[in-house]
Structures are given as structure tokens and as C-alpha cells.
Amino acid sequence: MDLIARSITHSYGGMVVLDDVSLTVRSGEIVAILGPSGCGKSTFLRILGGLEKPRGGRVFTQGEPPAKTLNPLTYVFQDFALIPWMSVEQNVMLPLEHHPMADAERRARVASALQRVNLTEFAAVYPRQLSGGMKQRASIARALAVEPAILLMDEPLSALDAQTRDLLMDDLIRLWNETRFTAVYVTHNLAEAVRLGHRVVVLSRRPGRIRDIVEIDLPHDQRAESSPDVIRAREILWSLIREEAITADREISDAG
Amino acid sequence: MPDNQAGGATPGAEVEVPFRASGFAPTRVPFVAGATFAAVLALWWISTKAGWVSEFALPRPDEVLSSFVEIASNGTLVKHLGASLQRLLIGWTLGALVGCAVGFGVGLSSLARSSALPLVSAIFPIPKIALLPLFILWLGIGEISKVATIAFGVFSPMVIATFGGVDSVDRGLIRMAQSFGVPYWTIVRRIVLPGAMPAILSGTRISASIAIILLTAAEMIGAQYGIGAMVLASGNLMQTDHLIAGVLVLSAMGFAVSQIIGMFERRLLRWR
Numbered sequence: 287m288d289l290i291a292r293s294i295t296h297s298y299g300g301m302v303v304l305d306d307v308s309l310t311v312r313s314g315e316i317v318a319i320l321g322p323s324g325c326g327k328s329t330f331l332r333i334l335g336g337l338e339k340p341r342g343g344r345v346f347t348q349g350e351p352p353a354k355t356l357n358p359l360t361y362v363f364q365d366f367a368l369i370p371w372m373s374v375e376q377n378v379m380l381p382l383e384h385h386p387m388a389d390a391e392r393r394a395r396v397a398s399a400l401q402r403v404n405l406t407e408f409a410a411v412y413p414r415q416l417s418g419g420m421k422q423r424a425s426i427a428r429a430l431a432v433e434p435a436i437l438l439m440d441e442p443l444s445a446l447d448a449q450t451r452d453l454l455m456d457d458l459i460r461l462w463n464e465t466r467f468t469a470v471y472v473t474h475n476l477a478e479a480v481r482l483g484h485r486v487v488v489l490s491r492r493p494g495r496i497r498d499i500v501e502i503d504l505p506h507d508q509r510a511e512s513s514p515d516v517i518r519a520r521e522i523l524w525s526l527i528r529e530e531a532i533t534a535d536r537e538i539s540d541a542g
Numbered sequence: 543m544p545d546n547q548a549g550g551a552t553p554g555a556e557v558e559v560p561f562r563a564s565g566f567a568p569t570r571v572p573f574v575a576g577a578t579f580a581a582v583l584a585l586w587w588i589s590t591k592a593g594w595v596s597e598f599a600l601p602r603p604d605e606v607l608s609s610f611v612e613i614a615s616n617g618t619l620v621k622h623l624g625a626s627l628q629r630l631l632i633g634w635t636l637g638a639l640v641g642c643a644v645g646f647g648v649g650l651s652s653l654a655r656s657s658a659l660p661l662v663s664a665i666f667p668i669p670k671i672a673l674l675p676l677f678i679l680w681l682g683i684g685e686i687s688k689v690a691t692i693a694f695g696v697f698s699p700m701v702i703a704t705f706g707g708v709d710s711v712d713r714g715l716i717r718m719a720q721s722f723g724v725p726y727w728t729i730v731r732r733i734v735l736p737g738a739m740p741a742i743l744s745g746t747r748i749s750a751s752i753a754i755i756l757l758t759a760a761e762m763i764g765a766q767y768g769i770g771a772m773v774l775a776s777g778n779l780m781q782t783d784h785l786i787a788g789v790l791v792l793s794a795m796g797f798a799v800s801q802i803i804g805m806f807e808r809r810l811l812r813w814r
């Protein structure tokens with residue numbers, strides 16, 4: 287299933303957040319959206335999945351989702367959004383409960399999702415007992431359990447420390463290689479975008495506009511830090527976001 | 543010492559860094575609670591025994607105990623306590639259920655919020671016991687007017703607590719559920735209700751103590767049976783030993799209610 291955004295424009299009060307953003311995400315690719323904090327990335331992602339109505343423009347999907355898909359457009363949130371009074375298992379089960387299916391299949395889906403993120407032995411545990419990385423893996427399991435056609439990930443690693451981030455990035459790459467899901471991956475981190483994205487969409491600072499789209503035509507396992515292609519992609523992206531980042535940084539500190 | 547190496551021993555005596563973070567962390571010392579009660583009892587007993595306080599104003603603890611044993615054994619206590627507990631239970635349950643339901647309405651729907659919330663806010667500051675005479679006129683002097691007073695007194699704090707709880711539920715969790723297509727009533731049941739539960743339980747605590755106050759007052763105004771009526775009658779007969787026994791029963795009742803709520807809290811809020 288493809289995801290198509292046409293001329294998305296959005297504003298809060300008088301403040302324009304997104305200005306004429308158009309984007310097509312093709313089935314099976316990971317599109318990273320890179321931009322400085324406050325440029326409207328989260329807003330754009332909420333609009334893509336129908337959690338917010340844009341002031342202008344429309345979002346379409348094209349093509350049928352896979353047969354097993356229960357929730358075509360599925361989010362992974364930066365703050366995990368795990369329900370504190372439900373165990374990991376119950377959290378993963380929640381989005382399945384309203385779908386008509388045999389209890390056994392529901393349980394099988396939960397078990398397989400937990401197994402794919404290596405959380406099987408923590409099924410009965412409450413979220414507060416988990417480390418940050420495990421929380422995000424639980425939230426990824428919840429997303430996998432509905433077999434999404436398109437994953438919408440909003441800075442899924444930003445709340446984690448650096449080592450955990452590396453490990454989870456490896457997990458994401460492994461998961462993508464297993465199932466070749468389609469994803470929009472929002473980040474303000476250049477390294478993450480280069481590591482994961484097949485295309486990197488660079489947004490300008492507020493109001494968010496597409497500055498450029500950089501293609502990274504390399505399989506994930508050939509993206510070593512030292513590889514010339516990776517270095518080149520990083521340099522191109524850095525030159526695109528450097529000035530924006532500096533200005534955005536100053537703007538935020540001016541605003542207090 | 544070479545120039546490029548940082549650090550080095552400074553001459554002078556070593557001074558230990560003092561600990562500065564003491565206090566502001568009170569904990570419970572075992573047996574102190576029991577000792578305090580024993581001390582108060584002893585003071586009471588000695589002051590009445592020695593005649594510092596007239597026996598008429600404050601009977602001796604053993605007299606209070608024997609009058610408690612008396613009313614407990616001759617069936618008076620059961621009669622009065624039974625009447626009180628029945629009113630409390632019916633009145634509180636009614637008020638709490640309706641209050642909870644209205645609180646959810648106010649927390650979830652714009653229409654209910656605009657219509658019911660101002661009304662509840664207007665009712666909230668009325669001392670509910672002032673309405674008892676009106677309820678007696680409407681509903682008669684019997685049980686219903688007392689139960690209605692209690693229910694009414696429980697209703698508004700329960701609405702406010704529930705509404706506050708519903709309002710404080712993490713919107714991120716609700717958005718998450720919506721993003722997975724979870725139906726409205728499932729969200730209410732699985733996310734909003736448990737999320738509001740801490741506030742509902744603290745509302746339960748507050749409203750239970752209000753209910754006991756109203757119960758006693760209503761029974762003093764017009765009831766044949768009930769702990770409030772018993773206390774009032776003992777006062778009229780100047781039987782201070784009976785009176786204090788009755789007050790202690792009220793204290794025990796409040797304590798028991800708070801223990802029960804505490805039990806529910808531990809059970810329902812285990813995830814915290």
C-alpha cells in the first residue's frame with residue numbers, strides 16, 4: 287500500500303507549521319523525515335495517519351493492505367504510549383480485542399509479536415518495570431501485532447540513551463528485512479535517517495517545507511559508518527540541515 | 543610536576559565532607575503509635591481518678607468501657623448501629639453511583655459539561671444538612687429523607703472528583719487507542735475508567751467522611767434509632783459515659799470505612 291500526501295498545509299492559531307508538503311511513500315520503502323525540532327514533523331505524521339485534520343491538502347492511500355492487516359496505518363510513539371495498568375501482553379492485545387477473530391489467533395498474534403522483539407519472557411510485566419528500550423520494543427510489538435501496512439514512527443528512539451538506541455536501530459533493521467514493511471520514520475537525528483531511510487526527506491525549519499529529498503540506494507547491511515556512500519549522504523544532508531539547525535536553535539533559545 | 547599533566551596533591555590537612563541532607567524524610571517508628579494511645583489513656587484515667595477533671599464532665603475510661611459492654615450486650619448498640627449503617631450504605635452508594643455517572647458525563651461530553659457542571663458547582667457549597675428540613679417536608683420524617691440528605695451530600699464531591707479524574711487521563715493514551723481504531727466505549731472502559739480510578743477513590747474517601755457527618759447530624763435532628771440519636775439522647779440524659787462510647791463507635795466506623803477504601807486502593811491501583 288502506498289501513502290500519498292498532497293499539498294499538506296497546516297497552522298496553529300496564526301502560526302504556519304506546514305507549508306505545501308507533498309510526498310508519496312511507496313510500498314516497502316522507509317522514508318525518513320529529517321528536520322529540526324519544532325519544524326512540524328510530528329504534526330505532519332499525525333496528519334498522515336488521520337490523527338489531525340490539516341488546514342489544507344489531503345492524504346490518500348493507494349492499493350489494498352495485506353490480507354492480515356488489521357490497522358493499515360499504525361503509529362509507534364516517541365513516548366511509547368503504553369498503558370500503565372496493563373501488562374506488556376495486555377498492551378499488545380488491546381488493539382486486537384475489537385477485531386472479530388478466534389481467541390487462539392489473537393493470542394498467537396501477541397505471542398509472535400512479542401517474540402519478534404524478544405520480549406516473550408516479559409509478557410506478564412507492567413510497563414513501569416521495563417527499561418526505556420524494552421518499553422519501546424513493547425510498543426513496536428503492539429504495532430506489529432496488527433500487521434500494519436504502513437508504520438508511522440515519530441522519533442521512536444529519541445527518549446532512549448545512545449546504546450539502547452543503537453540496539454533498537456539494529457532491531458528495526460532486522461524487522462524490516464524480515465517483513466519489508468512500509469514506514470515513515472520521523473527524526474531530528476541525521477545518523478538515524480542515514481542508517482534506516484531509503485529516502486530522506488529534509489524539512490526546513492518552521493514553516494516546514496520540503497527542502498530536498500536524498501536517496502540512499504544502499505542495502506542496510508552495507509551502511510557502515512566508514513562506507514564512502516554513507517559518508518557522502520551524511521555530508522549532503524548535513525549541508526542541508528546545518529544552517530537550519532543553527533538558526534532553529536537560536537530561535538528556540540530566543541523564545542526562552 | 544610536568545606542565546601537561548593536570549592535577550596534583552594540594553598541601554594541607556584532609557577535612558571530611560559533612561553530611562548535609564538530613565531531615566525532611568519522616569518515617570514511622572514502630573510502637574510509637576501504641577505508646578501514644580496508651581499515654582493518652584493513662585492521662586485520661588489519672589486525671590479523672592485524681593479528680594482534676596470532674597467525673598460528670600469526663601467519665602473514667604473504665605466506665606466508658608463498661609457502658610460500651612452494656613450497650614453491646616443488651617442489644618442497644620446493634621439496633622442503633624444497624625440503623626446507621628443501613629442509612630450510610632444506601633445513601634452513600636446512591637450518591638456515589640449517580641455522582642460517578644454524572645462525573646463521567648461531564649468529563650466526556652461537551653453537552654453534559656456545559657449543562658451539569660455549573661449546576662453541580664452551585665450545589666457543591668450548600669451545607670447539605672440545611673436541606674434536611676426540606677427533605678423531611680417532601681419525603682416525611684422517615685428513612686428516605688435521611689438517606690436523601692446523605693446521597694445528596696455525597697453526590698457533588700463525587701462528581702467533581704470523577705470529572706477531575708477523567709480530565710486528567712493522559713490524552714496520549716487515548717490518541718494511541720484511537721490510532722489503533724479501538725472503539726469509543728472500549729476506550730472509556732479500558733483507559734478512561736482505570737485512569738480516573740485514583741481520583742475516584744480519593745473522592746470516595748472524602749465523600750465517605752462527609753456521609754458520616756451528615757448521617758450523625760441527620761440522626762440528631764430526627765431519628766429514633768441510630769448512633770447520632772443515641773449520642774444525642776445520652777447527652778440529654780447527661781450520661782456522658784454512654785455519650786463517649788457512642789462517639790468512639792462513630793470513630794471506629796470512620797476508621798473501618800477508610801480501611802475498606804484503602805483495601806480497594808491497594809487492589810485497584812496495584813499497577814502504580
Ligand SMILES: Nc1ncnc2c1ncn2[C@@H]1O[C@H](COP(=O)(O)OP(=O)(O)O)[C@@H](O)[C@H]1O
Pocket residue numbers: 298303321322323324325326327328329330492
Ligand atoms: N496542538 C498544538 N497546538 C498548538 N501548537 C502546536 C500543537 N502541536 C504542535 N504545535 C506547534 O507546532 C510546531 C511544530 O510542532 P511539531 O509538529 O511537534 O514539531 P516537531 O515534531 O518537528 O518537533 C511547534 O512550534 C509546536 O509548538
Ligand SMILES: [Mg+2]
Pocket residue numbers: 327328329440441
Ligand atoms: Mg515531534
